[in-house]
Amino acid sequence: MKIILIGLLVVGTLFGADVVKVSEQFLQSQKCKSCHLPIVKEWEQSWHAKSHYANDEYFRATIDYVSRKTRKSLNGVKVECATCHNPRISVTSTDIDYEIMSVMELDKGSEVSNAIQSDAINEGINCVVCHNIDSIHEERDESVRGIHRIEWTKSGTMTGPYDDAKSPYHKVEHRDFMEKDSDQLCFVCHANDKSHxxxxxxxxxxxxxxSEKGCTDCHMGSQKMGVATTLKIDNGKAKERKIRTHKFAGGHVAGMWKDALNIELSQSGDSVVVTIANPQPHNIPSGFGARELILEISYKSGLKELKNQSISLTNHYTSKRNKPTIPHLAVASTKDASIPANGTKILKVPTEAGATSVEAKLYYRLVNDEVRSLLELKDDIWSQKSFITSQILKLK
Ligand code: HEC
Ligand code: HEC
Ligand code: HEC
Ligand code: HEC
Ligand code: HEC
Incomplete structure (x- = not known):
């Protein structure tokens, strides 16, 4: 009886986006090293490479929390998040039958549990995610993202920026979204992230x-001359090409924050006016919910500090019962606190009696206090402040 039941349930779990199995010789970045070593090394430092339950504490804690609060199986939640975080997964959605099977602990060896443990996903967003995208369905509703928005190439066909490349190891095809329209590639996942x-x-x-610049200009660096492959394909030498770096440096890289925003201070009667300007084409913070900007203001008389104050610019999320929660479980959020793309945000703070100057320092933090404590995040990187900029104003 049990065996028949399992048979029926397994058939029931398989639906969703089209899956194309990647053969062993392309599956992991290891296989690209012999000819693309510098690129593989750069990508290994990126957070695309860490996008996996085992490698990103914040991602793991969020999945655990969602599963606990919604009583959905852990694997069910993992499959859901895999849409953008682990796109080469072989099962792209689960259903109620799987949930029953999981509660009854009958899911060991099932298709879902094999998919979750497979090597196909443990490198997160690796080479055969971006370079195996054949087409992007721009016509689909904007809420359809990740694997549900794309078609894969046949295993072994790499799409890339060049139109004259040849490789002895794999087929090569040019795509505009790898070159002039690369924002389109990034928006497959970097858009419309929503809660349950x-x-x-x-x-x-x-x-x-x-803007003049695309995502790749700022997050893969400007184009420079180098080699796309170390293989000697150009009369006994490696071929010179226009290339970019694959580090995808962003919010997790403290150095990237220096001067990402500007502040201007002015005095207006008994107030100090702080104008925060964002020259970037997307909001800041943007990306994931619960990121935070911290403005620290210090009032001084000469060198002596009279008072200081810290202002947090972040979004707070609430559940159905109006309790604080994490972005993925929220029904509502406070008014967006981010600095709009190419725009400004203006704050007014009172001056302090006796102060002769005021200094404002701006920092960025990956996770605000509320979400960090709900998820009990341990690693220092989530609470560290990355310095952005500072200004001093003499008071009248
Ligand atoms: C998040 C998507 C993404 C991932 C992951 C990714 N690439 Fe790329 N790759 C790109 C884009 C976009 C370009 C085009 C850059 C440009 O404008 O020249 C590119 C370019 C390339 C090129 C041409 C040379 C160059 O730098 O422009 C090679 C070769 C390449 N990638 C190999 C790899 C390998 C190997 C991996 C895995 C270690 C990998 N890529 C991972 C998006 C990605
Ligand atoms: C045996 C060597 C070899 C191996 C292994 C190899 N490649 Fe390549 N690859 C090449 C060569 C040669 C080119 C062409 C480079 C050129 O024309 O400058 C290339 C080009 C590319 C391009 C750029 C294509 C374009 O049109 O822009 C991508 C993307 C790429 N490879 C991805 C990968 C990935 C991902 C892997 C690992 C799964 C891999 N390669 C493994 C040799 C190799
Ligand atoms: C398949 C989905 C997908 C695609 C396509 C994709 N990304 Fe990402 N990206 C992610 C996810 C998921 C993360 C978060 C990973 C994590 O933190 O565990 C991320 C993280 C990032 C970060 C943050 C890194 C940091 O240090 O904070 C940057 C920057 C980034 N991506 C840029 C890009 C650019 C540029 C492109 C297009 C060339 C792109 N991504 C394409 C899914 C994607
Ligand atoms: C003109 C340069 C520029 C362009 C173009 C740009 N960014 Fe950014 N982006 C930045 C800067 C500067 C930051 C803040 C410092 C950092 O994280 O690198 C940032 C931050 C980010 C972050 C982290 C955001 C946060 O609030 O934590 C992500 C994710 C990201 N960018 C993705 C993208 C994607 C995807 C695109 C294309 C749609 C893009 N960026 C286009 C400059 C740019
Ligand atoms: C629509 C695509 C998409 C889906 C679906 C998605 N994510 Fe993400 N997620 C992203 C992107 C893109 C980023 C990177 C944004 C950034 O760095 O600011 C990200 C970042 C994150 C981060 C921040 C990681 C870090 O290191 O700072 C967490 C946590 C996270 N996602 C959890 C989840 C969970 C849990 C699920 C499933 C319930 C999920 N995501 C589903 C696209 C997605």
Whole structure:
């Protein structure tokens, strides 16, 4: 009886986006090293490479929390998040039958549990995610993202920026979204991230201001001359090409924050006016919900500090019962505190009696206090403050 039941349930779990199995010789970045070593090394430092339950504490804690609060199986939640975080997964959605099987602990060896443990996903967003995208369905509703928005190439066909490349190891095809329209590639996942209750807590595509520069210009660096492959394909030498770096440096890289925003101070009667300007084409913070900007203001008389004050710019999320929660479970959020793309935010703070100057320092933090404590995050990186900029104003 049990065996028949399992048979029926397994058939029931398989639906969703089209899956193309990647053969062993392309599956892991290891296989690309012999000819693309510098690129593999750069990518290994990126957070795309860490996008996996085992490698990103914040991601893991969020999955655990969602599973606990919604009583959905851990694997069910993992499959859901895999849409953007682990796109080469072989099962792209689960259903109620799987949930029953999981509660009854009958899911060992099932298709879902094998998919979760497979080597196909433990490198997160690796080479055969971006370079195996054949087409992007721009016509689909904007809420359809990640694996549900794309078609994969046949295993062994790499799409890339060049139109004249040849490789002895794999087929090569040019795509515009690997070159002049690369924002389109990034928006496959960097858009319309929403909670279980349908609250969109980030939408980089919606807020984006078309600019001279694309995502790759700032997050893969400007184009420079180098080699795409170390293989000697150009008369006994490696071929010179225009290339970019694959580090995808962003919010987790403290050095990237220096001067990402500007502040201006002025005095207006008994107030200090702080104008925070964002020259970037997307909001800041953007990306994931619960990121935070911290403005520290210090009032001084000569060198002596009279008073200081810290202002947090972040979004707070609430559950159905109006309790603080994490972005993924939210039904509502406070008014967006981010600095709009190519825009400004103005804050007014009172001056302090006796102060002759005021200094404002601006920092960024990956996770605000509320969410960090709900998830009990341990690693220092989540609470560290990355310095952005500072200004001093002499008071009249
Ligand atoms: C998040 C998406 C993404 C991932 C992951 C990724 N790439 Fe790329 N790759 C790109 C984009 C976009 C370009 C085009 C850059 C440009 O404008 O020249 C590119 C370019 C390349 C090129 C051409 C040379 C160059 O730098 O422009 C090679 C070769 C390449 N990638 C190999 C790899 C390998 C190997 C991996 C895995 C270690 C990998 N890529 C992972 C997006 C990605
Ligand atoms: C035996 C060597 C070899 C191996 C192994 C190899 N490649 Fe390549 N690859 C090449 C060569 C040669 C080119 C062409 C480079 C050029 O024309 O400058 C290339 C080009 C590329 C391009 C750019 C294509 C374009 O049109 O822009 C991508 C992307 C790429 N490889 C991805 C990968 C990935 C991912 C792997 C690992 C799964 C891999 N390669 C493994 C040799 C190799
Ligand atoms: C398949 C989905 C997907 C695609 C396509 C994709 N990303 Fe990402 N990206 C993610 C996810 C998921 C993360 C978060 C990973 C984590 O922190 O565990 C991320 C993180 C990042 C970060 C943050 C890194 C940091 O240090 O904070 C940057 C920057 C980034 N991506 C840039 C890009 C750019 C540029 C492109 C297009 C060339 C791109 N991504 C394409 C899913 C994607
Ligand atoms: C003109 C340069 C520029 C362009 C273009 C740009 N960014 Fe950014 N981005 C930045 C800067 C500066 C930051 C803040 C410092 C950092 O994280 O690198 C940032 C931050 C981010 C972050 C972290 C955000 C946060 O609040 O934690 C992500 C994710 C990101 N960018 C993705 C993208 C994607 C995807 C695109 C294309 C749609 C893009 N960026 C286009 C400059 C740019
Ligand atoms: C629509 C695509 C998409 C889906 C679906 C998605 N994410 Fe993400 N997620 C992203 C992108 C893109 C980023 C990177 C944004 C950034 O760095 O600011 C990200 C970042 C994160 C981060 C921050 C990681 C870090 O290191 O700072 C957490 C946590 C996270 N996601 C959890 C989840 C969970 C849990 C699920 C499933 C319930 C999920 N995500 C589903 C696209 C997605």
């Amino acid at each position: 209750k349908g609250l969109v807590f980030t939408n980089m595509q919606g807020e984006y201001k078309k």
